[in-house]
Amino acid sequence: MDIDHKILVYFILSINKIIITMGLVSDRQRNETMDFIKILGYNIRYIKIDQVKSNETIILLHGIGASAERWSELVPFLYNCNIIIPDIIGFGYSEKPRIEYNIDLFVKFLDELFLKLEIKNPIIMGSSFGGQLILEYYFRHKDFFKKMILVSPAGTQERPTLALRQYTYSCLYPTRENTERAFKMMSHFNHTVKDSMIKDFINRMKQPNAKHSFVSTLLALRKNSDLQDNLREIKIPTLVIWGKEDNTIPVENIEYFRGIPFVKTCIMSDCGHVPFVEKPLEFYKIVKEFIDS
Template sequence: MSLVFNQHKKSNQTMDFIKILGYNIRYIKFDRPESKKTIVLLHGLGASAERWSELWPLLTKYNVVIPDLIGFGYSEKPLIEYTVEFFIRSLEEFFKEMQIHKPIIIGSSFGGQLALEYSLTHKDFFEKIILVSPAGTLEKPTYVLSQYIFSGLYPTTENVHRAFEMMANNKEYVVDLATVKDYVNRMRLPNAKYSLISTLLAMRKDQSLRKRLAEIDIPTLVIWGRNDTTIPVENIEYFKQMPNGKTLIMEECGHTPYVEKPFEFYEIIEKFIDS
C-alpha cells in the first residue's frame, strides 16, 4: 500500500514498492501534473533515496522519481551477482514499469556511473544528464572511500559518523544523526553487506568507462566538490572529453554538494535543466 501525502496543493509525494525483475524495489515519487519534465535521482553506493532529502524540496517545478537501487536502501537485496549489466537491466525495467520517458537523470557517485553506463547502451533515452562526483574513473579506492566501505561492513554509529564527516571534508558541516542511524539500520538488514561487496567487485571489473566517455553526446553537466577526498576532483578532467559536456566545481564541498549546499546546487542544475 502506498503512502501519499500533499507537499502542496499541486504535488503528491508517494512512497511505494514495485516489482522489478521479480524483486521489490522501493521508490519515492513527486507528481506535479503541470510539469512536462521528469527528474530521476540515482543515489550512490550504500545509500538510499533519502540521501536526496535536502534537494527534493527544492525540485518543485518537476516530476521527481527516486528509486532505492536494487540491493540498497529498502529495496530487496537478492543473493545474486551484482554486475553493472544487472543494474542496467533493473533500471531499464524500472523506467518501463514507471512509464518514464526522456527524463533528466541526476546520478551521484555510483549512481552517476550507472547513468553513464545506461546512456552508452540507451543512447537517446535521457534528455539531459547531471553527474555529481561520478564513480567509474578511479583506479583504486581512496583512503576515505575505504573508510566508508569499512563503515558499511562494521556499521556502528561511531564508524558511520566518522566516515560521513570525512566524505564531507568540511569542518563546518554537521552530520545529521538521523542519517547516520538510518545508514546503520540499513546496513544491518539481511544481505546488505553482501550487496555492497558484490557491487564493489562489479565496479572494479568495469574499467572501460574512461575510454568511452567521448561516445556520450547528450547534454551533460558534471559537478564536483572542490574538497572531495572520496573521488578526488582531479577526476573531473576525464569528463572534459565529452562532446556535449560542461564541468563545474563547487567550492567548500566534499563528495555530496547537494547535501552540503543544496540551494547553491539547485540553482546550478535549474539553470542547466531549463537552458
C-alpha cells in the same frame, strides 16, 4: 526477502512516509507517494512526486550503500518537475537478493523500472555509483535520456581513497563511531552530519544481505575499466558537478570530462562528496540553469 522482514520494512517505511511527506510536500500542486514495485522479480521501493502542471520528469539515483533519502535536502527545491527516486536493487529499503551484482544487472534493473513506471526521455541525475550507472546505461541506450547530471561519478578513480576505505569499513561494520567517521571524512569539514542520517545508514546496513550487495557491487565497479575510454561518446547535454574538497573520489577526476563538446563541468567550493546535501540551494541553482538552457 522473508515475510517477517518484509512486514518490518513496510512498518518502517510507513513511518518514514509520513515524515517525508510532511517535510517535502508542502503545497497542493505536488503529490508524493512511496510504494513498492516488482522489478526483476524483487520488491523495489521508490518515491514518486508528481507536479500537477509539469510534463518534465527527473530521475534521481543514489550512490552505493545509500538510499532515496540521500536526496532529501535537494528535493524541496525541485518543485517544477515530476520526480522519481528509486532505492536501487540491493540498497536502501529495496529487496537485497543474494545474487551477483554487476553492471548488466543494474542496466536490466533500470530497463524494467523505466518500462513499468512508463518513464520516457527523462532528465537523470546520479551521485557517485548512481552517476556511473547512468553512464553505463547511456552507452547502451543513447537516445533514452534528455539530459544527464553526474555528481562526483564513480568509475574514473584508479584506486580507493582513505575516505572510501573508511566508508567501506562502516558498511561492513556499521557502528555509530565508524559511520560518523566515514560521513565526516566524505564531507567538507564545516558540514554537520545529521544524526538521523547516521542512524538510518546503520539500520539499513544491518538488513539481511546488505553487506553482500555492497561488496558484490563494489567488486563489479572495480572490474569495469572501459568507462574512461567511452566518455567521448557522450552526445547529449551533460552536467558534471564535483565538490572541491571531495576526499572520496577526488575532484581531479573531473578532468576526464573536460573538453567533451556536450559536457559542462562545475566545481563547488567548500563541498565534499555530496554537494547536493551540503549546499542544496547553490547546487539547485546550478542544476536549474543547466536544465533551463
